[in-house]
Amino acid sequence: MIKVAVVGTNGLAQYIANSIATQTSHQFIILSRRPSPGLTARGWQVLQVDYSNPADLKFKLAGVDTVISTVSGNAQLALIDAAAAAHVRRFVPSEFGGPPSLRPQNDLLDNGRRAAILRLHQHEPSGMRFTVFTCGVLYERFAPGGMAASQIGLRSNIGQEGDYLMDFRRRRAQVPYLNSAGQPATICMTSAADVARFVVAALDLPSWPREFRLRGERLSVRDVVAIAEEIQGRPFEISGHTRSSLQDALTYARAVGDHARETRVHHLIATAEGRYDFVNTNLNQLVGVRPESFRDWLKIVPTKGGKVISCVLYNMRPVAGWGELPRRSKIGIFMCQLAYEALTKWGCQNGSPTADRANADLYLPICITNEALSKIGNWIKARYP
Numbered sequence: 248m249i250k251v252a253v254v255g256t257n258g259l260a261q262y263i264a265n266s267i268a269t270q271t272s273h274q275f276i277i278l279s280r281r282p283s284p285g286l287t288a289r290g291w292q293v294l295q296v297d298y299s300n301p302a303d304l305k306f307k308l309a310g311v312d313t314v315i316s317t318v319s320g321n322a323q324l325a326l327i328d329a330a331a332a333a334h335v336r337r338f339v340p341s342e343f344g345g346p347p348s349l350r351p352q353n354d355l356l357d358n359g360r361r362a363a364i365l366r367l368h369q370h371e372p373s374g375m376r377f378t379v380f381t382c383g384v385l386y387e388r389f390a391p392g393g394m395a396a397s398q399i400g401l402r403s404n405i406g407q408e409g410d411y412l413m414d415f416r417r418r419r420a421q422v423p424y425l426n427s428a429g430q431p432a433t434i435c436m437t438s439a440a441d442v443a444r445f446v447v448a449a450l451d452l453p454s455w456p457r458e459f460r461l462r463g464e465r466l467s468v469r470d471v472v473a474i475a476e477e478i479q480g481r482p483f484e485i486s487g488h489t490r491s492s493l494q495d496a497l498t499y500a501r502a503v504g505d506h507a508r509e510t511r512v513h514h515l516i517a518t519a520e521g522r523y524d525f526v527n528t529n530l531n532q533l534v535g536v537r538p539e540s541f542r543d544w545l546k547i548v549p550t551k552g553g554k555v556i557s558c559v560l561y562n563m564r565p566v567a568g569w570g571e572l573p574r575r576s577k578i579g580i581f582m583c584q585l586a587y588e589a590l591t592k593w594g595c596q597n598g599s600p601t602a603d604r605a606n607a608d609l610y611l612p613i614c615i616t617n618e619a620l621s622k623i624g625n626w627i628k629a630r631y632p
């Protein structure tokens with residue numbers, strides 16, 4: 248049995264913690280900047296950390312064998328330094344995307360990843376090894392409510408439904424058909440829950456290489472959309488992209504100073520350049536995880552089956568609360584979108600003393616500020632006139 252630190256409380260971190268709790272006998276802690284009563288209520292140990300306090304971070308990491316980071320930027324650099332100082336044996340940086348070797352210099356989508364890898368290299372002589380988990384694109388990018396509905400990618404500019412490649416429910420797609428070699432653009436993809444299962448299954452492997460590659464599927468982007476069309480039973484409105492049309496879109500986004508748009512175009516360019524693609528895996532064959540296919544995953548997206556969320560909106564007292572909602576039901580998607588607005592635009596905070604649902608796999612306890620309370624009505628009216 249080892250002690251693992253899962254760092255961050257976004258959807259991926261929660262999936263990883265849940266997998267450790269349900270599939271292993273390993274001990275784990277969660278490190279977060281804030282108290283997280285909803286997670287604590289599940290019996291999980293959440294330690295509050297201050298990334299600007301190296302001594303505090305080192306103290307919280309005492310006895311930890313493996314750190315699994317989902318945080319980025321300076322916070323992750325501080326975490327890496329503290330982990331090395333605390334004699335952590337293995338560090339998993341916040342990657343979970345395309346192969347790092349395919350990232351160009353000065354990548355707009357880098358988000359501090361390159362600096363983290365460099366820092367990890369620097370610490371290796373002191374004994375801390377690191378391994379990147381490469382999983383391609385998360386299926387959640389195509390979920391109703393987008394990745395944000397799973398509390399992933401909230402700050403990424405592609406967190407919302409339809410921000411990347413296709414909008415499943417509105418049946419629209421933007422497809423970069425060919426890669427730079429003139430071949431069909433291809434991506435590897437995995438669901439966040441399966442990424443977590445792979446990472447956790449790897450904990451028991453005796454040796455870790457520099458990079459574990461895993462995936463649920465490898466598909467051409469045209470096939471990704473074709474599967475969605477087949478499931479919807481209707482064709483999508485497709486805008487095909489060439490290299491030059493993507494370049495034009497980039498120039499336009501820059502000209503109008505729309506950074507979010509620029510990021511979204513960069514994701515399509517990265518897709519066309521094959522940066523989420525890899526031919527071989529080296530983890531699928533080592534562990535007993537049978538990942539869900541994209542088709543199977545997408546099929547249940549609009550149904551009422553699937554995972555449940557626990558959602559509580561509270562101001563001074565609870566405004567509204569649902570113990571367990573099917574996440575992919577209309578009300579589940581609605582709550583996820585509302586939570587996204589509250590967290591990203593209305594200055595609300597995560598965290599509630601009331602969320603406590605043992606069966607929920609994702610918690611959306613949102614503290615609604617007075618200012619946000621006044622916005623909810625208008626937000627609902629605008630969406631559901």
Ligand SMILES: NC(=O)c1ccc[n+]([C@@H]2O[C@H](COP(=O)([O-])OP(=O)(O)OC[C@H]3O[C@@H](n4cnc5c(N)ncnc54)[C@H](OP(=O)(O)O)[C@@H]3O)[C@@H](O)[C@H]2O)c1
Pocket residue numbers: 254255256257258259260278279280281298316317318319322340341342343344345382383384385388394398399400401402403
């Ligand atoms: N392959 C894909 O398609 C894909 C897509 C999206 C994300 N990902 C990967 O999934 C992981 C999670 O991504 P994410 O976009 O959800 O991460 P994120 O927005 O950066 O959040 C990760 C965690 O960082 C902490 N955090 C947020 N803001 C912070 C700040 N200003 N200072 C310090 N800590 C902060 C939060 O933890 P606390 O609040 O608990 O402190 C949060 O749970 C990353 O490794 C990312 O690369 C992959």
